[in-house]
Amino acid sequence: MKAAKIKYLRAASIDEAIQQTLDNDGPKYMAGGQSMMPMMNLRLAMPGTVIEISDIPALRESRHVDGMLFVGACTTHASIEDGKLEDVARGYLQHVAGGIAYRAVRNRGTVGGSLVHSDPAADWPSALLALGAVAVLVSPEGRRNVPLADFQTGLMETCLGEREILEGVLLPVLSDKARWGYTKFCRKNGEFSHSIGAVVIDPANGLANAVVGAASDRPRLLVRVSALLASGLPAAEVGKPAFEDAIAKDLADVTDHAPDSYEYHLHKTMVTRAITEALKK
Numbered sequence: 001m002k003a004a005k006i007k008y009l010r011a012a013s014i015d016e017a018i019q020q021t022l023d024n025d026g027p028k029y030m031a032g033g034q035s036m037m038p039m040m041n042l043r044l045a046m047p048g049t050v051i052e053i054s055d056i057p058a059l060r061e062s063r064h065v066d067g068m069l070f071v072g073a074c075t076t077h078a079s080i081e082d083g084k085l086e087d088v089a090r091g092y093l094q095h096v097a098g099g100i101a102y103r104a105v106r107n108r109g110t111v112g113g114s115l116v117h118s119d120p121a122a123d124w125p126s127a128l129l130a131l132g133a134v135a136v137l138v139s140p141e142g143r144r145n146v147p148l149a150d151f152q153t154g155l156m157e158t159c160l161g162e163r164e165i166l167e168g169v170l171l172p173v174l175s176d177k178a179r180w181g182y183t184k185f186c187r188k189n190g191e192f193s194h195s196i197g198a199v200v201i202d203p204a205n206g207l208a209n210a211v212v213g214a215a216s217d218r219p220r221l222l223v224r225v226s227a228l229l230a231s232g233l234p235a236a237e238v239g240k241p242a243f244e245d246a247i248a249k250d251l252a253d254v255t256d257h258a259p260d261s262y263e264y265h266l267h268k269t270m271v272t273r274a275i276t277e278a279l280k281k
């Protein structure tokens, strides 16, 4: 199938993009088009007006803001993979970016597009939730910051208002004591994951987050396991009764999969591997 007829506009600034949504019918922003174009071709998305935002300089820049790194929404996966973004997460971002799909998708696909598309099996929503990122949103009413934990509200749903644009994300600058692990399982390279385990521990930033992705409508923080990590869980305790109890209760809270199912075992394995990877660093 091919996309339905659309009006196509390119915005040169955030203000112009927002104005174009006010002046045109059925507006939708497009960044890398890697999720939008397939959905338009399948006619699952039929916007009246597509507003291309990928050339807006403010959405491509990165800068330090109040001790955090602001990363513009239109930063591509490839530019992070190639080390063009300052490495404030000690290799974590580069590792995640390099594992997304394949290079052609990474060349065009953007961090912001991935977060707004909010596929529960996508990489950035899980990875940046574990990192404690904050989304920066702009609308005609002004700018607001939303912790990533509150940004995605359900299956491919976010708290973005109709005219609102994701300007970027604020990332903590990890200390030299920070440790992370990121594991995912796909049957074929370049496919979306069947499960993701994302773990970031950095006491200097108050971070001890274990996240499971692709297990429910959105990436979920495993609160009991995260509390164990915050209390300084040693690697030797992974798999011991306190850990097993915490992960079983957390998975029961965030997935509908039965404990004897393949999916449950897969999610438990991905999270456990990510924790083991982090604790060995």
Ligand SMILES: Cc1cc2nc3c(=O)[nH]c(=O)nc-3n(C[C@H](O)[C@H](O)[C@H](O)COP(=O)(O)OP(=O)(O)OC[C@H]3O[C@@H](n4cnc5c(N)ncnc54)[C@H](O)[C@@H]3O)c2cc1C
Pocket: 028, 029, 030, 031, 032, 033, 034, 035, 036, 037, 038, 053, 073, 074, 099, 100, 101, 102, 105, 108, 109, 110, 111, 112, 113, 114, 116, 117, 121, 122, 123, 124, 164, 165, 166, 167, 190, 191, 192, 193
């Ligand atoms: C074959 C294939 C394999 C893939 N595999 C993976 C994978 O393994 N892991 C993974 O994480 N992803 C994967 N993807 C998705 C890819 O990472 C996309 O880049 C990403 O999901 C969307 O980013 P985009 O910039 O292309 O967004 P677009 O497709 O342009 O937009 C997606 C949505 O976000 C909205 N949007 C975009 N930017 C903004 C903004 N700044 N403000 C407000 N709204 C905005 C658009 O209106 C649209 O609704 C895959 C894609 C393909 C085609």
